Amino acid sequence: MTDLTQTLLAEIAARREALVALTQGLVRIPTLNPPGRQYRELVDWLAARLQTHGWEVELIRAEGAPGDSDRWPRWNLVARIEGASPGDCVHFNGHHDVVEVGEGWTRDPFAAEIEDGRIYGRGTCDMKGGIATAIIAAEAFVAANPGFSGAIELSATADEESGGYGGVAYLAERGYFSPERVQHVIIPEPLNKDRICLGHRGVWWAEIETKGRIAHGSMPFLGDSAIRHMGAVLEEMERALFPLLAGKRTEMPVVPDGAKQSTLNINSIHGGEAEPEPGFTGFPAPCVADRCRIVIDRRFLIEEDIAEVKDEVRALMERVKAERPGFAYEIRELHEVIPTMTDRDAPVVRSTAAAIEKVLGAQPDYVVSPGTYDQKHIDRIGRLRNCIAYGPGVLDLAHQPDEWIGIDDMVDSAGVMALVLAELL
Numbered sequence: 001m002t003d004l005t006q007t008l009l010a011e012i013a014a015r016r017e018a019l020v021a022l023t024q025g026l027v028r029i030p031t032l033n034p035p036g037r038q039y040r041e042l043v044d045w046l047a048a049r050l051q052t053h054g055w056e057v058e059l060i061r062a063e064g065a066p067g068d069s070d071r072w073p074r075w076n077l078v079a080r081i082e083g084a085s086p087g088d089c090v091h092f093n094g095h096h097d098v099v100e101v102g103e104g105w106t107r108d109p110f111a112a113e114i115e116d117g118r119i120y121g122r123g124t125c126d127m128k129g130g131i132a133t134a135i136i137a138a139e140a141f142v143a144a145n146p147g148f149s150g151a152i153e154l155s156a157t158a159d160e161e162s163g164g165y166g167g168v169a170y171l172a173e174r175g176y177f178s179p180e181r182v183q184h185v186i187i188p189e190p191l192n193k194d195r196i197c198l199g200h201r202g203v204w205w206a207e208i209e210t211k212g213r214i215a216h217g218s219m220p221f222l223g224d225s226a227i228r229h230m231g232a233v234l235e236e237m238e239r240a241l242f243p244l245l246a247g248k249r250t251e252m253p254v255v256p257d258g259a260k261q262s263t264l265n266i267n268s269i270h271g272g273e274a275e276p277e278p279g280f281t282g283f284p285a286p287c288v289a290d291r292c293r294i295v296i297d298r299r300f301l302i303e304e305d306i307a308e309v310k311d312e313v314r315a316l317m318e319r320v321k322a323e324r325p326g327f328a329y330e331i332r333e334l335h336e337v338i339p340t341m342t343d344r345d346a347p348v349v350r351s352t353a354a355a356i357e358k359v360l361g362a363q364p365d366y367v368v369s370p371g372t373y374d375q376k377h378i379d380r381i382g383r384l385r386n387c388i389a390y391g392p393g394v395l396d397l398a399h400q401p402d403e404w405i406g407i408d409d410m411v412d413s414a415g416v417m418a419l420v421l422a423e424l425l
């Protein structure tokens with residue numbers, strides 16, 4: 001190990017307690033999303049902590065973004081440390097919102113208790129531990145290299161769990177991720193300390209409705225069942241669409257392996273009379289369903305074109321229509337994200353790979369996420385391609401009961417991040 005590597009790792013080791021305290025402080029503010037609780041408390045607490053360590057801090061409310069209201073304001077924090085001379089800017093971005101607690105916990109989800117080298121709580125792994133790790137890495141780097149050139153930025157952003165529109169998307173639209181301001185982005189999502197996540201698959205969400213005609217259930221021949229029409233749609237999906245998707249394989253290193261193909265999930269199905277209120281004890285009324293709806297969640301590959309993805313579904317609907325008299329349908333598009341994958345030769349990828357080898361003594365794994373995360377906004381709105389997700393924590397623990405993060409894993413990842421700063425700045 002070189003002297004600089006040793007100095008950086010020593011600076012991080014000296015901050016182990018601070019890293020734990022920072023993670024615990026963040027976890028103890030339950031920023032549950034939805035609806036977006038205590039965002040302001042979290043950014044205020046973090047701002048005070050950062051300001052005492054030399055960061056310039058800005059708080060930004062995503063006014064008018066989806067979900068933003070006076071009751072549930074979408075608060076974001078951007079902090080910056082300027083170097084001694086001009087140079088590149090490395091930006092760490094972490095979301096500060098967490099998902100609901102859910103059932104099955106054996107511990108207090110917001111106490112951030114420590115046991116056997118792990119900190120437990122909602123958001124430890126996804127991803128307050130990652131935010132704390134990036135902060136400690138930056139502070140250790142600055143202590144070891146006060147004369148560095150360039151700048152380090154850190155953002156703690158809202159709403160990643162609900163699409164990131166009140167968080168990274170809002171900041172990207174205002175130039176916070178433009179290539180003139182920021183040259184390298186690391187998102188410390190929990191992907192395991194030895195893996196570099198280059199990007200994600202694409203998404204297309206749509207609602208499909210079949211139409212029918214209401215009639216008395218004892219004389220269904222007088223109506224037209226939207227549910228039977230939808231049944232034909234589902235049958236055609238089983239016959240033609242699912243096998244087609246299973247046959248499409250990507251060169252992207254998507255994990256887990258099952259997500260290396262195109263996938264489609266049917267998120268919901270509703271048809272006919274609405275579900276009775278809970279507690280209602282009567283019988284349903286006999287009616288032919290006049291409409292039936294499904295929501296589909298299609299995940300696609302970098303090799304696929306989104307127009308082709310949509311055409312497959314439209315063509316399927318047309319085939320069903322050609323065979324069924326009176327068949328009428330509508331497709332409403334809900335949401336789409338184009339796949340993204342950073343080049344393995346990009347500077348942030350190469351320096352992270354080299355740092356993983358130095359700190360962990362092993363080659364990194366390169367992966368692509370089956371689902372999207374905030375990189376989509378940095379790529380699409382910010383136009384910045386030099387972006388990865390890299391951070392401590394076990395991905396499978398995200399959103400689970402008894403979520404935890406390993407303290408040693410955070411320390412190792414902080415070492416990797418500090419070495420990346422030394423390489424890039």
Ligand SMILES: [Zn+2]
Binds near residue numbers: 095126127189190
């Ligand atoms: Zn996350």
